[in-house]
Amino acid sequence: MAYAQAEGHQCDPLLDSGGLAVRGRYFTIENSLACGQHWTDYITFRYEPTLNRFVFHKRIVETWRLNSSASSNAPALVLSHRRVTDAAQDKPVFLEAYRARP
Helix, strand or coil: CCCCCCCCCCCCCCCCCCCEEEECCEEEEEEEEEECEEEEEEEEEEEECCCCEEEEEEEEEEEEEECCCCCCCCCCEEEEEEEEEECCCCCCCEHHHCCCCC
């Protein structure tokens, strides 16, 4: 789930800041890259007490592009694409079986 160095195409996709966020029964692996390409990839799992296992919950992939605005107040990057994949509630995917697809 966490990309290793060279798997993000350029630079190291797992930065020292962030990387893992935990809240309640959920944890999210945060991959991001800002080295020529700009993208973020959040993969979230939740603990399911009825199964006594962690299951896939959601994946959010965002790509960013340089802002073409000439305004000095404009952000450097703007969102160019966002894809959200929700888990199929009737077909849980266990943490150890999950494979991220491009």
